Amino acid sequence: MTKSVQEIKSDVALVIDHAEDLLKQAAASSGEQAAELQRRGMKLLRQAAEKAQDLQDAVVERSKAAAQATDDYVHDHPWKAIGMAAALGLAVGLLINRSR
Template sequence: MSEQMSVANKEKLVSDLKVVISDTEELLRATAGAAGDKVGELRERLGVRLRDAKERLLDLEAAVIDKTKAAARATDDFVHEEPWKAVGVAAALGLALGVLIGRR
């Protein structure tokens, strides 16, 4: 369960980083015509950091995909090795959801 939360947290982080990168790219485009040494230096630093963030984002995204695939393979292996246990777990979850929904 904690591994699933970890994957969910990583997916949220990837999503948040994509938003930050998009906003930074927009900021860089908006200040393209601005003059001044400080603005130029800031644009240059942001550009370098943006490239670094994109590289890290790609690495993180690949890690999330690998973990998700590993979890899916483990689940598939479990279902093939222990089909009756999988059916029992699914039935128990279905019953629990039915009871919860029935109370409303």
């Protein structure tokens, strides 16, 4: 099972924080130590990018599932869907008319 969107967001934020810390340390260091800290920081940033891609994939997957469920419902209950759409349209029309 895939991680939740919130867990992935948390992972990305954590990895970025670690990378920022390493890059700040690298800026304060010199020589081989600075180069090593920069390498580690860049590695963490690549990990953050991968986790961000996982987040995007999870959101797309959930969006597709929601769209499929909506499509299935509309096909199984067309008159209910028409009624809900009409009610929503009426409510939006009343709100727009009220705001004038």
